Amino acid sequence: MAGYRPEPDRDSGQWWERVARREFAVQRCDTCGAARFPARAFCPACRTEAWHWEEVEPEGVIESWIVNHQPFMPDLREPYLVVMVRLAAVPGCLVFGNWNGDRPPRYGERVRASFRPVDDRLTLVDWKPGATDDLGGSAGDDAQEGGGPGRERAESR
Numbered sequence: 001m002a003g004y005r006p007e008p009d010r011d012s013g014q015w016w017e018r019v020a021r022r023e024f025a026v027q028r029c030d031t032c033g034a035a036r037f038p039a040r041a042f043c044p045a046c047r048t049e050a051w052h053w054e055e056v057e058p059e060g061v062i063e064s065w066i067v068n069h070q071p072f073m074p075d076l077r078e079p080y081l082v083v084m085v086r087l088a089a090v091p092g093c094l095v096f097g098n099w100n101g102d103r104p105p106r107y108g109e110r111v112r113a114s115f116r117p118v119d120d121r122l123t124l125v126d127w128k129p130g131a132t133d134d135l136g137g138s139a140g141d142d143a144q145e146g147g148g149p150g151r152e153r154a155e156s157r
């Protein structure tokens with residue numbers, strides 16, 4: 001078994017190229033302004049084709065998760081957690097990704113994308129707890145601290 005590997009297609013190829021540059025973008029309809037994800041050729045709301053990429057904060061909220069016992073990816077030891085994240089930028093959109101935390105996820109907690117290069121052609125988007133840690137600490141990026149109820153995090157390192 002060769003292992004699962006996302007295959008960029010005509011619609012998603014540019015998105016994967018951006019992810020490789022550690023950008024997280026969604027499509028924005030030029031006609032009605034609706035954000036959409038994953039990539040597709042026309043707007044599901046107004047059915048026009050004009051759109052542009054818009055880089056957004058790679059943040060979301062944990063909706064649910066599963067423990068995967070099947071080794072889809074060669075570099076992942078089983079079992080591993082796959083989380084379902086409701087994107088902050090596109091509320092109607094749920095995305096899946098590997099959990100990159102040293103504890104189990106919690107329902108409703110805020111998470112942030114973590115870019116994981118697999119090889120020179122593929123970078124995957126994992127999800128990790130919290131908002132702004134480990135991102136190079138760009139100044140003025142912490143305006144959203146304290147936004148959610150019950151944010152707590154063990155920081156023992």
Ligand SMILES: [Zn+2]
Nearest residue numbers: 029032043046
């Ligand atoms: Zn539209």
